[in-house]
Amino acid sequence: MNLRRREAISLQLITALGAAALLFPFLWMISASLQTLQEVEAFPPIWIPAEPQWSNYVDAILNYNIGRALINSAVITTVSVVGQLIVCSLGAYAFSRLRFPGRDTIFLLFLATMMIPHYVTIIPLYTMVWSAGLIDTYTALIFPGLFSPFGTFLLRQFFNQIPISLDEATLIDGGNHWHIYLFVIMPLSRAGLGALGIFSFLGIWNTLFWPVLVINSKELFTLPLALAMAQGQFVTLIHVQMAGSVIACIPVIVIFLMLQKQFISSIALSGMKQ
Amino acid sequence: MxxxxxxxxxxxxxxxxxxxxxxxxxxxxxxxxxxxxxxxxxxxxxxxxxxxxxxxVSEWNIIDPMKFVGLRNFVDVATDATFYHTLENTLYITVGLEVLNTLLGLCAALLLKNAMRGIDLYRTIYFLPLITTWAAVAIAWRYMYSLDGPINAMLGPLGIDPIPWLSRPEWAMPAVIITITWKTLSWKTIILLAGLQSIPNEFYEASSIDGASRWQQFWKITLPLLSPAMFFALIIGIINTLQIFDPIFIMTDGGPADSTRTLSYYIYTRGFQNLRMGYAAALSWVLFVIILLFTLIQWILQKRWVFYQ
Incomplete structure (x- = not known):
């Protein structure tokens, strides 16, 4: 008995130590974001600010473009996620419920594109956006996020689990495919839509590579881009930068806390990362 | 997958x-x-x-008209010393990350499998780095690595002199690997945790009746039954690492002295910093072939495992 108790306590201790190590960068980020410039540059480092400088957050939002970037990111992410859910669910419905020539071939084509790494398509995509004169536009930021072969695939798997008898009932009642899609499939696929929603939210909110390529002007910066560009512009203002970083992390952490179980089970199911 | x-x-x-x-x-x-x-x-x-x-098969700097050059880009790649250097860096970062991530991810999964007080909170904390914005946390890590930053300050009492983490070629890659491990560890943990939870409890009960020790159970039951999940996580982990961008862009920009320039970051460098679109495209096809290789390995071996189960 005593041995088992000792074991339980040591397990708890190791787990807590690991958690502390993983939390440390966040704690330092928050601490630094509340320090004065003198404190943040002091050596040895000051762990807890003498007086929390909330004005750093005001400064980041108003004077260092974080406010504008926050609005941009919120708009772009919302439009992209909602759009992606609509586009992917429509496509998934066709693959799951409709019968037409070439269906399986087209579906295989979707699957095949998932194997092509981002790096192969991103150079031509950039040149296409450039040729179309869409550099520095919201369109360039939003359009690529509307479409996802992975999302179409994921939703099709969910749709396939819904019994066909429900479709038949709708058809017998005089409904058509739009009715089945809207009133049968979509309401019954909340888990799938939720999973895809979290993935695409995190992916689009956090993405840095694409905005780095297609956005030049400050007015269109997304949050990650604003943070990255701040690196070069006001290197010395660590405390303000950390305030910006905390602001960028809050929405994803809130969403994660709300949908944690769903998020983890969908990663475990699909092996998807970000 | x-x-x-x-x-x-x-x-x-x-x-x-x-x-x-x-x-x-x-x-x-x-x-x-x-x-x-x-x-x-x-x-x-x-x-x-x-x-x-x-x-x-072209040469294009976006401004001048595109020019057909045949296979010259690929010949240039084959004779480009920097390309081979970035391949070495890619191997370094991939092996380093997979070793660290697999060992620590396995430990984390074994810890989080237990029902203990506050387990929900622990799980939340362990999964937090994975979801947060790379740009935000990479900047924090950059400052944490500075010569008089918090990491060196904590190493000081242990008798370790301040380490020039991001400013010396020999330290930059380990620093980047530590940061990416911190960020992606929980992805590995989630996959391995799911694998652990799918191992039937009866196996452990039966073996402990037969007198097997914890250590024997780990080597004879847990590890073999977890190996499909570990292999899956390994391949996907490698494919993800091969496409890394954000932390390198923020923390090192491929430097110092190309020490953290991986193949994926070299594609970005050639294409978007030197405006050599054709060369970058040729490099991206090399990356494609490497990734395809791992995808195929995953497919072939996955089928075999499904068969044996």
């Missing part, structure tokens, strides 16, 4: 309600449902992939 699933067909409802000859009647409805996806597939996948093939 998602693509590994076999396409399964669902018999459509109208096949019962309508005569067989009219089963293509849904073509027009299907076109409406599929139109947005097909436009996306064409504009964001098919067209770019085709263009990438053309770019691979």
């Amino acid at each position: 998602a693509t590994g699933h076999k396409a399964q067909t669902v018999s459509a409802p109208w096949s019962i309600l309508r005569p067989k000859g009219r089963r293509y009647k849904d073509l027009y409805v299907a076109l409406l449902f599929l139109a947005p996806s097909l436009i996306g597939l064409f504009l964001l996948q098919v067209l770019p992939i085709g263009t990438a093939l053309v770019l691979g």
Whole structure:
């Protein structure tokens, strides 16, 4: 008995130590974001600010473009996620419920594109956006996020689990495919839509590579881009930068806390990362 | 992996309600449902992939007209010393990350499997780094690595002199690997935790009746039964690492002295910093082949495992 108790306590201790190590960068980020410039540059480092400088957050939002970037990111992410859910669910419905020539071939084509790494398509995509004169536009930021072969695939798997008898009932009642899609499939696929929603939210909110390529002007910066560009512009203002970083992390952490179980089970199911 | 699933067909409802000859009647409805996806597939996948093939055999700096150069880009890649250097860096970062991530991810999964007080809170904390914005946390890590930053300050009492983490070629890669491990560890943990939870408890009960020690159980039950999940996580982990961008962009920009320039970051460097689009496209096809290789290995071995289970 005593041995088992000792074991339980040591397990708890190791787990807590690991958690502390993983939390440390966040704690330092928050601490630094509340320090004065003198404190943040002091050596040895000051762990807890003498007086929390909330004005750093005001400064980041108003004077260092974080406010504008926050609005941009919120708009772009919302439009992209909602759009992606609509586009992917429509496509998934066709693959799951409709019968037409070439269906399986087209579906295989979707699957095949998932194997092509981002790096192969991103150079031509950039040149296409450039040729179309869409550099520095919201369109360039939003359009690529509307479409996802992975999302179409994921939703099709969910749709396939819904019994066909429900479709038949709708058809017998005089409904058509739009009715089945809207009133049968979509309401019954909340888990799938939720999973895809979290993935695409995190992916689009956090993405840095694409905005780095297609956005030049400050007015269109997304949050990650604003943070990255701040690196070069006001290197010395660590405390303000950390305030910006905390602001960028809050929405994803809130969403994660709300949908944690769903998020983890969908990663475990699909092996998807970000 | 998602693509590994076999396409399964669902018999459509109208096949019962309508005569067989009219089963293509849904073509027009299907076109409406599929139109947005097909436009996306064409504009964001098919067209770019085709263009990438053309770019691979061309020279283009965006401003001047594109010039056909045949296979010269690929010949240049084959004789480019920096390319081989970035391959070495890619190998370094991939092996380093996989070793650290697998060992620590396994430990974390074994810890989080236990029912203990506050387990929900612990799980939340362990998964937090994975979801947060790379740009935000990479900047924090950059400052944490500075010569008089918090990491060196904590190492000081242990008798370790301040380490020039990001400013020396020999330290930059380890620093980047530590940061990426911190960020991606929980992805590995989630996969391995799911694998651990799928091992039937009876195996442990039966073996402990037979007198097996914890250590024997780990080597004879846990590890063999977890190996498919570990292998899956290994391949996907490698494929993800091969495409790393954000932390290198923020923390090192490939430096110092190219020490953290991986193949993926070299593609960015050539294409978007030197404006050599054709060369970058050729490099991206090399990356494609490497990733394809790992995908194929995953497919072949996954089938074998499914068979043996």
